[in-house]
Amino acid sequence: MELKLERIEQKVGAMTHLYPLDLQLVPRAVTVLLGATQAGKTTLMRVMAGLDKPSAGRVLADGTDVTGMPVRERNVAMVYQQFINYPSMTVADNIASPLKLRGEQGIAQRVQELAEKLHIEPFLKRLPAELSGGQQQRVALARALAKKAPLMLLDEPLVNLDYKLREELREELSQLFATGESTVVYATTEPTEALLLGGYTAVLDGGELLQYGPTAEVFRRPKSMRVARAFSDPPMNLLAGTAATLGVTLPAGVNLSVPLPAASSSALTIGIRASALRVHGRDGDLALPGTVELAEISGSDTFVHVDTPVGELVAQLTGVHQFELGSSVTLYLNPAQVYVFDSAGELLVAPGGH
Structure with missing residues (x-):
């Protein structure tokens, strides 16, 4: 029909x-x-x-x-x-x-x-x-x-x-x-x-x-x-950012190298899916050190809440992982996996290109 x-x-x-x-x-x-x-x-x-x-x-x-x-x-x-x-x-x-x-x-x-x-x-x-x-x-x-x-x-x-x-x-x-x-x-x-x-x-x-x-x-x-x-479960991590010469400046002065389209608004929001955050780094990753606030196992995944300089982030890790509350952990992010939204909340940049 x-x-x-x-x-x-x-x-x-x-x-x-x-x-x-x-x-x-x-x-x-x-x-x-x-x-x-x-x-x-x-x-x-x-x-x-x-x-x-x-x-x-x-x-x-x-x-x-x-x-x-x-x-x-x-x-x-x-x-x-x-x-x-x-x-x-x-x-x-x-x-x-x-x-x-x-x-x-x-x-x-x-x-x-x-x-x-x-x-x-x-x-x-x-x-x-x-x-x-x-x-x-x-x-x-x-x-x-x-x-x-x-x-x-x-x-x-x-x-x-x-x-x-x-x-x-x-x-x-x-x-x-x-x-x-x-x-x-x-x-x-x-x-x-x-x-x-x-x-x-x-x-x-x-x-x-x-x-x-x-x-x-x-x-x-x-x-x-x-x-x-x-369309995000767990909810997408959302961070306030400001357009900079080489990308986006996050809270605490952390720089994220993301190519922005011309004439982008200065006030931006960065979206990071929980599955894009890892606890093992790779070349070109942004390292975000922090403290474990909560860790929970759901099905075959582990969700860890980490207090970082840019704000609290939730990472979705495949498999069962053990974290002690209050312990130090570093989350890693490939800048190519972030979303960028303009001041009106409309999509500017998605993983894989504009």
């Missing part, structure tokens, strides 16, 4: 939930709606589905104006945060329900195929209440896939699952979506999820659409500081 939103706006009373935006989804691909809670993701998704009519603007599906057309008249599949299944029906009947509505043949075989894909084939005769949360969400996903809708909307479908289940389902979903059978819209607050799913990403903040494009491109070249903040 080719879904196009033209000047979509959503207000409830005096509150603006979506500011006017234009968005044309890449058909038969995955688009991730990325943003913090209350960024506007669910509001936008409800407009796409036909659950809510926008205050202004048009929704076009394959060139046809479907603005305000109720969801029951549109071929849309939805998966929510909650595990929504028919409680009195077995898992098999839950998955089969959209197939029966369409009067399809070979229903049992299709149900079996979907159950195997989502690893729920042992539970086909059970009721949803007899399953774990992760298994119930797999049932909801299988039913949505069975519908073969041209538009599939998933509103943070993994948020209520534990860490291990989320990791497993993320990988499986990226494979399932790769078939290109549907235009998929997937809402999440997690940048890691957007990167794993690939495809395209629309970054939302405070009801505004900030940037839309291929996920890797939006991550590498966020057009503004707001986009960079939304």
